[in-house]
Amino acid sequence: MSDNVDRAQKQVAAPQFGTATIAFAMVGLAVLLTLVQYAGALPEWLHRVPEALVPNFAGWLDAIFSFVKDDLGLLALTRFLTEGLEWLLDASANIFFGKRRWPNIGPIPWTALAAAVAVVGYYLGGWRLALMGGGTFIWTALIGQWKIAMQTLSVLAIAAPLAFVIGLSLGIAAWKYAWVDRAIKPILSVLQTLPFFTYLLPAVIFFKVGPTAGAVATTIYAIPPMILMTTLGLQKVSDEVVEAGKMSGCSKFQMLRYVYLPSARTEILVGVNQVIMLCLAMVVLTAFIGMPGLGAKLLAMMGSFKLGRSFEIGVTIVLLAVTLDRMSKAWVIKQPEHFERDTPFWKRHQMLLLGLVLFVFFTLLSWVMPIAGEIGRGQDFSQGKELDNLIKWFLNIDWVKATTGFLRAFLNVKVLIPFRNFMLSIPTPAFILLVAAFALALAGRKQAIYALVFFGFVALSGWWDRAIITLYSVTAAVALAALIGLPIAILAARSEAWAKRMLLICDTAQTFPSFIYLIPAIMLFGITDIAVIFSILVFAMVPLIRYTIEGLRTVPPEMTEAADMSGATSWQKLWNVQIPLALPTMAVGFNQAIMFAFFMVIIAAFIGTQDLGQELQRTLAGTDLGKNFVLGICVALMALTFDLTIMKWAADKKRAMGLT
Amino acid sequence: MIKMTKALTAGALALMSTTAFAADSSDPIVIPIHNWSSQIVMSNVVGQILEEKGNNVEYVTTDSQAVYESIRLGDVTMELEVWEGAFGASFRAALEKGGIVDVGDHNAVTREDWWYPMWTKDACPGLPSWEALNDCAAIFATAETGEKGRYLDGPVDWLKHGQERVAALDMDFVVVNAGSAAALWAEIGAAEADKRPVVVFNWTPNFAEAVWPGEFVEFPAWEDGCDKDPAVGPNPDALYDCGNPATGYLKKAAWDGMEAKWPDAYAVLEKISFTNPQIAQMAKLVDIDELEPEDAAAQWLEGNKDVWEAWIN
Numbered sequence: 001m002s003d004n005v006d007r008a009q010k011q012v013a014a015p016q017f018g019t020a021t022i023a024f025a026m027v028g029l030a031v032l033l034t035l036v037q038y039a040g041a042l043p044e045w046l047h048r049v050p051e052a053l054v055p056n057f058a059g060w061l062d063a064i065f066s067f068v069k070d071d072l073g074l075l076a077l078t079r080f081l082t083e084g085l086e087w088l089l090d091a092s093a094n095i096f097f098g099k100r101r102w103p104n105i106g107p108i109p110w111t112a113l114a115a116a117v118a119v120v121g122y123y124l125g126g127w128r129l130a131l132m133g134g135g136t137f138i139w140t141a142l143i144g145q146w147k148i149a150m151q152t153l154s155v156l157a158i159a160a161p162l163a164f165v166i167g168l169s170l171g172i173a174a175w176k177y178a179w180v181d182r183a184i185k186p187i188l189s190v191l192q193t194l195p196f197f198t199y200l201l202p203a204v205i206f207f208k209v210g211p212t213a214g215a216v217a218t219t220i221y222a223i224p225p226m227i228l229m230t231t232l233g234l235q236k237v238s239d240e241v242v243e244a245g246k247m248s249g250c251s252k253f254q255m256l257r258y259v260y261l262p263s264a265r266t267e268i269l270v271g272v273n274q275v276i277m278l279c280l281a282m283v284v285l286t287a288f289i290g291m292p293g294l295g296a297k298l299l300a301m302m303g304s305f306k307l308g309r310s311f312e313i314g315v316t317i318v319l320l321a322v323t324l325d326r327m328s329k330a331w332v333i334k335q336p337e338h339f340e341r342d343t344p345f346w347k348r349h350q351m352l353l354l355g356l357v358l359f360v361f362f363t364l365l366s367w368v369m370p371i372a373g374e375i376g377r378g379q380d381f382s383q384g385k386e387l388d389n390l391i392k393w394f395l396n397i398d399w400v401k402a403t404t405g406f407l408r409a410f411l412n413v414k415v416l417i418p419f420r421n422f423m424l425s426i427p428t429p430a431f432i433l434l435v436a437a438f439a440l441a442l443a444g445r446k447q448a449i450y451a452l453v454f455f456g457f458v459a460l461s462g463w464w465d466r467a468i469i470t471l472y473s474v475t476a477a478v479a480l481a482a483l484i485g486l487p488i489a490i491l492a493a494r495s496e497a498w499a500k501r502m503l504l505i506c507d508t509a510q511t512f513p514s515f516i517y518l519i520p521a522i523m524l525f526g527i528t529d530i531a532v533i534f535s536i537l538v539f540a541m542v543p544l545i546r547y548t549i550e551g552l553r554t555v556p557p558e559m560t561e562a563a564d565m566s567g568a569t570s571w572q573k574l575w576n577v578q579i580p581l582a583l584p585t586m587a588v589g590f591n592q593a594i595m596f597a598f599f600m601v602i603i604a605a606f607i608g609t610q611d612l613g614q615e616l617q618r619t620l621a622g623t624d625l626g627k628n629f630v631l632g633i634c635v636a637l638m639a640l641t642f643d644l645t646i647m648k649w650a651a652d653k654k655r656a657m658g659l660t
Numbered sequence: 661m662i663k664m665t666k667a668l669t670a671g672a673l674a675l676m677s678t679t680a681f682a683a684d685s686s687d688p689i690v691i692p693i694h695n696w697s698s699q700i701v702m703s704n705v706v707g708q709i710l711e712e713k714g715n716n717v718e719y720v721t722t723d724s725q726a727v728y729e730s731i732r733l734g735d736v737t738m739e740l741e742v743w744e745g746a747f748g749a750s751f752r753a754a755l756e757k758g759g760i761v762d763v764g765d766h767n768a769v770t771r772e773d774w775w776y777p778m779w780t781k782d783a784c785p786g787l788p789s790w791e792a793l794n795d796c797a798a799i800f801a802t803a804e805t806g807e808k809g810r811y812l813d814g815p816v817d818w819l820k821h822g823q824e825r826v827a828a829l830d831m832d833f834v835v836v837n838a839g840s841a842a843a844l845w846a847e848i849g850a851a852e853a854d855k856r857p858v859v860v861f862n863w864t865p866n867f868a869e870a871v872w873p874g875e876f877v878e879f880p881a882w883e884d885g886c887d888k889d890p891a892v893g894p895n896p897d898a899l900y901d902c903g904n905p906a907t908g909y910l911k912k913a914a915w916d917g918m919e920a921k922w923p924d925a926y927a928v929l930e931k932i933s934f935t936n937p938q939i940a941q942m943a944k945l946v947d948i949d950e951l952e953p954e955d956a957a958a959q960w961l962e963g964n965k966d967v968w969e970a971w972i973n
Contacts, residue, residue, distance in 0.1 A: 100688075100716065209730045210720045290721035303695070303815075303840025385950075409803045417806065529804050605816070608837050614816055621725040621817035 019440060026437035030430035037427045047427045054462035062626035069205070078206040088158050089211050096154035097147050107150065109366035109373035110141040112359045117323075119355035125330035132326060136319040144380025145294070145316050152283050152293035153320075155211055159218040160279045164272060166219070167226020171271075172256070174227060175234040188224045193595065193639040195602040196221060196282060197616040198632025200289045201625060214286030221282050225274040233267025234260055266332055273328040280321055281513035285603065288620060294320075298515065299606075307523050308387025314519045318512050325511040391523060408530050416529060420472045428459045431468070435641060443648035450644055454637035463612060467634050470611040473604075474597040477536035478544075481593060485541040489548035490574065499549050506546040514539060514600060522607065532604040539600045540593040547589025551582030581657065587650040591643060598639040684922040688718040689737045692727045695815060696841040697953075698866070699724075699741045701942035704957030705968075706740055706932060713972055715925050723817050725750045732759030734915050737922075738929060743863070744908030745772040746818055749887060751913060761919075763912040763926075767933045768865055770908040774811060774822075774877040775862035777848055781875075783857040788878045790829070790903075797832035799857050805834040812847055812860040813837050820861060821887070821900045825879070828898035845947060848872055865936035867944035879903030910939075931971040938967070 036042045044050070069075045093099035098107035118134030140149045174181040199221055203213040237260050245259035261268070287295030294317055301310040339348050346353055366373030394400060426434070432455045440448035458467045492502035521535035555578050563573040579586075605613030612631050619628040689710060691703045707717040722730060728750045730736040742751050754760045776787065783799050786792025800809030811833045813822040822835040838844050844860050845868065851858040852872065859877065862868055879902060885892040886902040893901035912929060919926040934942075945956035961968065 204726065205729075208733075208735050209722050209726065210735070287721075290723070292721060296721055300695070300840070304842025305846050412803045417804075606839055608839060614837070618816045618819065621723045621819055623726070623729055 019444070023437040023441040026433045026440070030426075030433040030437070033427050033430035033433075034425070037425070037430075042427060046429060048464060049428060049459050049462070051462065053460075055460060057461060057630045058624065058626035060626070061629050062624070065625045065629075075206060079208070082207050082212050085158075085207070085215060086212050089155065089215060092154040092157050093151070093211070096157070097150035107374070109363055110137065110146050110375065111366060111372040112362035114138050114141070115358040115362050116355050119351060119358060121323075121327060123351040124327050124334055129326060129330060133323050136323045139319060140316050141375050142381050143312055143316065144375060144382045145297075145313060146375060148293050148297050148313075149316060149320065152280075152295065155215050155218070155283050155286075155291065155293070156276075156279050159215045159222065159283065160276050162215075163219045163222035163275045163279060164226060167223045167271065167275065168230050168268070170223070171227040171230025172234065175231045181231070184227065188227065189640060189643070190636055191220075192224050193598065193636040193643065194632050195599065195613070195616060195635045196285055197288070197602055197605075197613070197620065198628060198635075200286065201620055201623075201628045204289050204620075205623060205625065210290055211292070213289055214283065214291035217286060217289075218279050218282040222275045222278040225278065226271040229267045229271030229274065230264070233264025233271075236267070237263040269328070269332040273325065273332060276324050276328050277321065277511055280317075280324060281515070284317060284513045284515050288606075288617070295515065298519075302518065302522055302606075305522075306384065306388050307391045307519070308389070309382075309384035310519050310522075311387055311391070312382060312384050314516050317516060321511045321513060322508060395523070404524055408525060408528060411530055411533075412528075416476060416533065419476060420469060423468050423472045423475075424465060428464055432456060432459065439641065439645040443645045443652070447641075447645045447648055451641045454641045457637055458634045461630050461634050463615070463631060463634055466610070466612045466615060467638065469609070470598075470601055470613065470635065471638060473532060473536060473601045473609065473611060474594060477533045477601075478540050478590070478593050478597050480533065481537045481541040481544055481597075482590075484537070485544040486548060489545040490552065492545070493549045493552035499553055502549055503546060506542050506549075509542045510546075514596075514603060517600065518604065518607065521604075528607075529609075531607050532601070532609055535604055535607070536597045536600045540597045543592035543596060544589045547592070548582065548586050551585030551589070552578050554585070555581045584650040584653040584657070587646055587653070591646040591650070594642050594646070595639055598635060602635060684715055684924050686716055687921070688716040689918075689922060689925055690718050690720055690735065692722045692730070692736045692739060693719050693953075694722070694724040694727070694741075695817075696943075697946040698939045698943040700953045701946055701956045701960065702740050702934065702939065704953050705942070705960055706929075708954075708957055708961055709928065709968055709972060710925050713924065713928065715922060725817060725819055728754035728760060728913070731913060731915050732757060734759070734917055736915070737918055738763070738912065738914040740912055740932075741766075742909075742911040742913050743770050743772060744910070745770065745863075745904035746820070748905075748908070751911070754913075759916055761914055761916045763914050763929050765933070766910040766912070766935070766939075768910045768936045768939060770864065770910045771876060771904065771906050772820075772861070772863035772908070773879065773904045774859055775874055776857070776859045776877065777852065777872045777874040779852075779855040780857040780859065782855070788875045790831075790877050790879045793859065793877050794829075794831045794833070796857075800833070800859055804836070807832075809833045809859070811835050812844060812858070814844070814861040815840055818861075822861070824898070824900040828893075828895045828901035829879075830895075842947070865939040865943075867940045867947055870940065870944070871948070876906075877903075882906065928971050932968075938964070 033042065033046070037047055045053075087102075090099060090101035091103060093106075094101045094103060095106040095108060114134050114137035117137050118130045121129035121131070121133035140146055170180075170184065174184050196217070199217040200213070203217040203220075207213045207216045241259060241263050242255075245255050250259060283291065283293065284295035284298070287293070287299045290296070294313055298310055298313045298317070301307075301313060362372060371379070395404070423431075432452060435455050436448045436451040439451040458464060461467075489502070492498045517535045517539045518531075520538070521531040525531035525534060559577055559581060560573060563577045568576065601609070601611065602613035602616060605611070605617045608614070612635055616628065616631045616635075619631065689707075691707050693700050693703055703719065707719065711717050720736065722736065724747065727736055727739055728747070731739060732754050742748075751760075755762065774790075774793075781787050784792060784796035786795065797809035798807060800811070801807055802810045804810070809832060811822060811826070813820050813835050814837070816837045825831075826833050826835055838847070838861075844862065847858060847860055848868070850856075862874070862876075868874075880894050882902045882905045883892050887899055890897055890899055895901040912932065914926065914929060918929075942956065942960055945951050945959060946953060949956070951959065
């Protein structure tokens, strides 16, 4: 801690006077409190907030919710919206997998859809994308997961466009009116740190159990990045373009439609990419509230240790994710095509026509050959059962069993449990002081006050112990991720080729829906604490490696050359030049790792944790909106404290080093 | 394209016309699916019986506690397994609010509680008393639980109150929730190999009793109000200080609009009644024979025509 304080003082341009002293004093007080507690002399009310003092936040919130829901008639309104949404979802369900609803034309034959996707892939990015898109859909059909994959896609096809439209409109509003921007910003940061489980219960209550609730929760979760990217893009439109638009006499709407939006095309499409990826990740997670599809099947298979079958579903999800990601990214890069006047229709739209022809061809073919329309049960090539046995056999090999068993025992008994007990042994006020001191030393007074208020609320919420256990999982996993990830990243950054390869791996891994990371964890460690830590670790390591490599690779060459000339060894160069300069970027990676960890630790409740996530998951079984919300806010506030502190530090540091 | 549309609409119309003559609405009857096998198979069995009769049926996966709220609102049409021990509280609460009706009992006796396979008794001879179990807590310890014993409870959403009971009776146990019912069977199976003592959540009727003979732990007997009134049960200051009912009911429940909307289907639902062995057999088809639920249901229907054909005629 003192190290950080010193560095913060030396390097931040204008350190506030006395910050270090105050931070020291706070740490000192915290240590003192803890020691008194160990000596057994601390009164109980200073160790933990007494239950009598815990305000009934959940009760109050419940009262507010039921007032809004029943007395103000919000439920009637949302139920009305549900009807419309359900109609859309039913129609898309009919088209994708043949649910018996209007318009009664589905399901699309798998061959036709695969062909259409391949054509889209070719249009966007040539043969490679065509192969990837077509291949993914053929794999899905052959492995016997077509119907569940289509159930997932049918919701995605509604949720993603909805999130896009709402996000775009709000983004435009925030760019146009400063007050909207001001009002939206804090809400967005809370929304982005709120655990996904918190979205689920209100969605079920207000929007009916099943796909409608899942679609609503997914849509809401995917909106924030769209808003951010839209505003970002619109703000960047250059004055010259705006002038040109004005001179040609555009009306306000025309300005938006023909000047601003096309100029912000790249950012908006990046937003679209994020919307699609988030939607996919979340649709899978809505299995927890009964959304059928890939997620539900994966949940059921993982729950019953059918690991081979889980693995196959995991592959499908990953393939879909990568395909959607690559295609939408290719769309970002692809410039709009312009044709000469009088180019015949068929020439301008040849790809569209080709797609249509293939689509119709395969649809007709499926009438003659039913196998081209639907692969029935028992006709697929799934090797799930064989894989199940293979994995079981592997885990039963003596040395594998010994290794995982040893890791489990060693990490649990020697590292994790003592660490958890240590964190739990710190008195609440001391813990809050430590966090505030950390924020003060790294970022400043404002962040320290946020830390005090946020953690103060967590203490008052009555869920302190569970919150600490959540925090313990996050810290333990991120620390382990750093121990493993940083050396990998530093090694990879030494050569251009390896850095590229590693970044590609990280990029790909980041497109995987979070749920996927649970599969290897459960495979290796079963339902144990280690599996929880392991899944968070892997998930959090990705941004850590990525930002570290980027940080190290973007160190200005002058700096490294200067180090070379002054005869530094490569170790000295790394330690004294590259890492300090890369630190702000690495901090961003750290921050993202922590955010990811907070996200994952809640989902990992599925494996069986004792933290806030477990309570959150438990609320999904009832109608305790108040409790659900309090728990979600606790997680969000803890995550926000770190987010605000670390991002402020990274920004300060970058400015001080003249990197921005 | 157009051809396909036409053909398909024609098909859909043909399908609808067959049902149009029945008194039942052609809207789908929504049957909920939860996360244990007998319920999944039974729901598919009943769904296929109703489809046989010409009703439209849809399945929706829901939480097993929240489902009663969904039934009240008509989002879900029926629930085929209302276990007294697990869902009695949610069911009663929903009955009080209105919108849900009790469609009668299955011919089955249910019990859900802490349970151990027989070999556990060798290591802890005082069983099945809960005090004896508590005295041997140490033999149930794992790497994660330290000195305390581990009790593997059902998935969190079953709201088993294991945690509360451990606190109320001051037991030396840590409650760990399994991810699903299958995780419970995996644990018993793993323990069987080296006859390791385990105590897990289990219930009857279930296939498990045929595969692994075992007993329920005898907790202080259930008294009405044990989950509402701290004074009931041995610990005067705590709820959940009793075992679950030892002879619980297994009910069917339905949305109160069902009888008017699908009268025929409702009449069938009233007649439906499964017995302990039948329910255990349904679970076995999925848990042991690894059939997909729809196939398991089809197979069960095939083999038990005499049971269900009486219900629809």
